[in-house]
Amino acid sequence: DTGVSQNPRHKITKRGQNVTFRCDPISEHNRLYWYRQTLGQGPEFLTYFQNEAQLEKSRLLSDRFSAERPKGSFSTLEIQRTEQGDSAMYLCASSLPPQETQYFGPGTRLLVL
Amino acid sequence: EDQVTQSPEALRLQEGESSSLNCSYTVSGLRGLFWYRQDPGKGPEFLFTLYSAGEEKEKERLKATLTKKESFLHITAPKPEDSATYLCAVRPGNTPLVFGKGTRLSVIA
Numbered sequence: 001d002t003g004v005s006q007n008p009r010h011k012i013t014k015r016g017q018n019v020t021f022r023c024d025p026i027s028e029h030n031r032l033y034w035y036r037q038t039l040g041q042g043p044e045f046l047t048y049f050q051n052e053a054q055l056e057k058s059r060l061l062s063d064r065f066s067a068e069r070p071k072g073s074f075s076t077l078e079i080q081r082t083e084q085g086d087s088a089m090y091l092c093a094s095s096l097p098p099q100e101t102q103y104f105g106p107g108t109r110l111l112v113l
Numbered sequence: 114e115d116q117v118t119q120s121p122e123a124l125r126l127q128e129g130e131s132s133s134l135n136c137s138y139t140v141s142g143l144r145g146l147f148w149y150r151q152d153p154g155k156g157p158e159f160l161f162t163l164y165s166a167g168e169e170k171e172k173e174r175l176k177a178t179l180t181k182k183e184s185f186l187h188i189t190a191p192k193p194e195d196s197a198t199y200l201c202a203v204r205p206g207n208t209p210l211v212f213g214k215g216t217r218l219s220v221i222a
Contacts, residue, residue, distance in 0.1 A: 004156075033209055042117075042200055042212030043157065056209065091156050100145040100204055104156035 002026075004105035006092050012111045013082055020078045021108045025094030032075050033102060034067055035091040036060070043091055049075060082112045115140040115205040119213035126220050129190045134216045136201030137183040146184050147210065148177050149200040157200055160186075191220045 005024045013019050025032045030051050035043035046065070047057045051072035061067075064082075069075040079086055089109050093102040120135045138146070145164055149157035161170040163179040170177045174195065176187040186199055198217050202210040 006156075035210075040214065042202070042214050043210075044212070045209040048209055101147065101159055101162050102210060103159055104149070107154075107156045109154070 004092055004094055004103055006090075006105040006108050008108060009106060010109050010111075012113065014113050015082060015084060017082055018078065018080045019082060019110065020076055021090055021092075021110075022074060022076050023092030023105060024074045025092070026096075026103060029094035029096045029103075030072065031095045031097060031102075032069055033093040033095075034075070034077050035093065035104075037089045037091055037107070038087075046077075079110075082110075084112050086110060087112045115203065115211045117201055117203055117211055117213035119199075119201050119216050121216060122214070123217040124219070126188075126191055126218070128192055128220055128222050131187070131189045131191070133188070134186040134199055134201075134218070135183060136186070136213055138201075138203050139182075140203050140205035140211070142206040143203060144206060145204040146179055147202045147204070148184070148186055149202065151198045151200055151215070153198075160199075188218070191218075193220045193222050196220045 007022045033048040034046040037043040045058050046061050047067050049069040064080045067077045089107045091107045093104045095102045117138045148160040151157045161177040166181045168179050174189050178185050198215040200215045202212040
């Protein structure tokens with residue numbers, strides 16, 4: 001069990017550029033979640049997948065954000081036309097129903113200049 | 114609206130000084146309350162899941178308890194390595210987690 005992995009761990013970009021993050025869940029977990037966390041706040045839900053199906057999206061997820069999980073394994077989160085307000089830690093988690101516990105990866109810290 | 118409130122926001126303890134962190138919640142159809150530990154710059158690390166009032170879980174110096182409206186994380190004789198942010202989250206029905214803002218714990222040697 002290698003845990004949830006995320007790449008890259010850090011990303012610095014200029015406003016207006018596109019960025020893509022990758023998440024590899026725990027191998028047998030079929031649910032995958034994306035959260036965003038800013039300083040001094042708890043993680044906020046963005047979206048989640050069961051296998052390759054995207055089942056729910058938060059209203060926080062503007063149309064500049066898109067997530068995919070094409071083969072039900074790894075997932076990518078893309079942010080188009082980044083804004084300074086997108087600067088945050090992006091966290092990925094996975095779980096295996098019926099267990100409710102979500103296990104988090106180390107996160108990708110995004111800084112938009 | 115589902116809500117989680119953690120208190121205090123920050124707590125400073127001397128090594129060996131036991132204390133408790135509080136997590137109060139208002140949710141419809143609770144399907145689990147979760148405690149995580151988060152070190153600076155890292156992802157949350159799972160500690161406990163509690164499902165029903167009266168349930169208790171223990172791990173080393175930590176003990177989590179649950180009532181119908183709140184949960185407590187008791188820290189007995191803390192050590193400096195227990196310093197971290199402790200996050201509480203709830204799962205309301207069949208939906209993703211709702212987190213509180215966390216309690217920043219500092220344990221001074």
